[in-house]
Amino acid sequence: MGIRSVLSKPLAKWVVERQREWMYRPAEAQQRWMQRLIKGGQNTVFGRDHRLTDVRTVEEFRQAVPVRDYEDLKPYIEQILNGDSDVLWKGKPLYLAKTSGTTSGTKYIPITRDSIPNHIDSARDALLNYIHETGNGAFLDGKLIFLSGSPELDQKAGIHVGRLSGIANHHVPGYLRTNQLPSYETNVIDDWETKLERIIDETIDQPMSLISGIPPWVQMYFDRIQERTGKKIKDVFPDFSVFVYGGVNFEPYRAKLFDSIGKRIDSIETYPASEGFIAFQDSQTEEGLLMLLDSGIFFEFIAADEYFSDNPRRLTIDEVELNKNYAVIINNNAGLWGYSIGDTVKFVSRDPYRLLVTGRIKHFISAFGEHVIGEEVEKALTDAMSKHPETEVVEFTVAPMVSPAEGLPYHEWLVEFATPPHNPAQFARDVDTRLTQLNVYYDDLITGSILQPLRLTSLPRGAFQQYMKSLGKLGGQNKVPRLSNDRKIADGLMGVVSGK
Structure with missing residues (x-):
């Protein structure tokens, strides 16, 4: 057993114990974050425009901060792109996550020094929850691959700009950096097919133990390996034991993916978005993903069947019902306020709050x-x-x-x-x-x-x-x-x- 797997277990125990402090007091955690966000945003352009200094209660917050999409937020983003500070959150964003919108063209989602832990620590904690529950930390001693976008970043107004997965790549902990694949030189290749072939060159003879990515692109990786070797993935990577995924419902891909692997392995589902890391699978036996209610985000929810009405009700976490579709609204320490991320979720547990991602509100x-x-x-x-x-x-x-x-x-x-x-x-x-x-x-x-x-x-x-x-x-x-x-x-x- 390697040093990483040995040290991961006490760290996993500590993380899960801290997690339980808010898991079973979710409304309190969310109330604290609403107050912290109001205080943090009061002296910004947005805060002054919306009189956040006068806000004390949830109802006052709803009156002051309307639900908005990217187009509504865009005038503030434009100020950031022009070089202004203290626009949506104090100072300037650390990054702008570049993503594609269906109506807005390219979108630039701010990530601040205060909000980056939500993205990085949540990904870490997903793995540590798995280790704590299963006792399997051995995968940390093998090679890990994250099929992601390019980590090469541009700049706008002195702010680093790139895809979320590329930004996150710069924050992989040092203790994992030495066993992370592919190499930086391969990861920055723009053409996916060329990049994929290079990834296979670098990984095919390595002791791969964890593979992470969106299922259809992981499947493409597996298909190309099988074309080269004529073998099941389990025979190419006998140490492969954990698959981490997110972004789409896994079920339609499950049969094909596991057939390619040739054996059942554990999987960890995550729910990251450019706007914030929302939830992760904290249990191999319980349904749904644990909603992260103490990670820099104050959540609101609108019933999907009310979303397009003139005055839909905005609900806090303690007001949602089980097995009902809700649109997710986030307020966070990146400076997103009343922001509709476009996803719909359904809660399958309230003790603790676990959810399923059910689709897109406009899809x-x-x-x-x-x-x-x-x-x-x-x-x-x-x-x-x-x-x-x-x-x-x-x-x-x-x-x-x-x-x-x-x-x-x-x-x-x-x-x-x-x-x-x-x-x-x-x-x-x-x-x-x-x-x-x-x-x-x-x-x-x-x-x-x-x-x-x-x-x-x-x-x-x-x-x-x-x-x-x-x-x-x-x-x-x-x-x-x-x-x-x-x-x-x-x-x-x-x-x-x-x-x-």
Whole structure:
């Protein structure tokens, strides 16, 4: 047993004991953070604009600070980009995390000296919780790989700018730096396919013990290794014991990924965002991710079915209900105030608060009034796959077909299979039946002959990779949206397949 694994266990015990101090007093922890944030933001441009010096209670906070998206925050970001200090938070941001918005183009999300521990310590604590529960710290003595964006940073107004994963790469603890792969020189390669080949060159003969990344890109890494070696991943990396992931629902990828590995291994789900590290899986036996309620963020929640109403209710953590979808609003020590991050979550426990990420508030299909959400399509697919166990899915997306050449409108499911179902027609019927059970509005449209049952379009291998490559979004933290209200993604995929 190596020194890292030995030392990790008392550290893990200490972290979990400290964690319990707020896990079971969540409302108190959140109240403390609201007060700290108000105090920290009072003398900023934003604080003066919103009279934070007059705010004492949650209700006064809601009156003073409206819910906003990036476009609403943009005038303050522009001041930061012009070199101003004390705009959203005291001083200047340490970093600006660059991310892509669907309507805003490039977004610059501030990360401050006060908020960086939320990102770095939370990632560390996810691993330490796992070590504390399982006793497995041996993976720390092997080689670790984080499939991420480039750590190379630009500058704007004297502030370092880059992808969140690249920023985080600069804060990997020194005791892990020596066994981290790939090398910096490889990590800064922009072209994902070139970078991936170099990553394989550097890792294929190493004792890899932990692999981390977004599942479809990890799958691509595994596929290329298998092409080179003809072996299962367990035979290439016999020490591989922990898979860390986030960003997408793992279930549609699970069967294919574990088949590539060739054995079951432990996995740790995380919920990081440029705006803040929200939650992580703290248990291998309990459902859901532990919400981080004492990490620099004061959370608010809006019921998803109220989100687009004129005056939706904003709830604190102690007001949420189980098994109900909420949009996540954050206020943090990076200077994000009333900021809607666009995600929806569902709580599965309140003691402590654990959640599931259920989708994006603006990613749904409601071309016909059905309001089908990401959680529903992912569950319908996963349940159908359990009835057709030979099926392995690489990637999928769903789009409406509003005006087909003939017949009623329908939902088109564009699916890339690693292993297709033996009976595709029955598979499609099983998906459709499950979706009618999960969404009453969709069921009404099917039974009322407004829609015909979904149609399944099977795409050739590599279609999603080629599509993402055509957009310049291959690899890293990029993800294909599950749902659209238009045909842009579907048509793009079909264009790639047809060569147009």
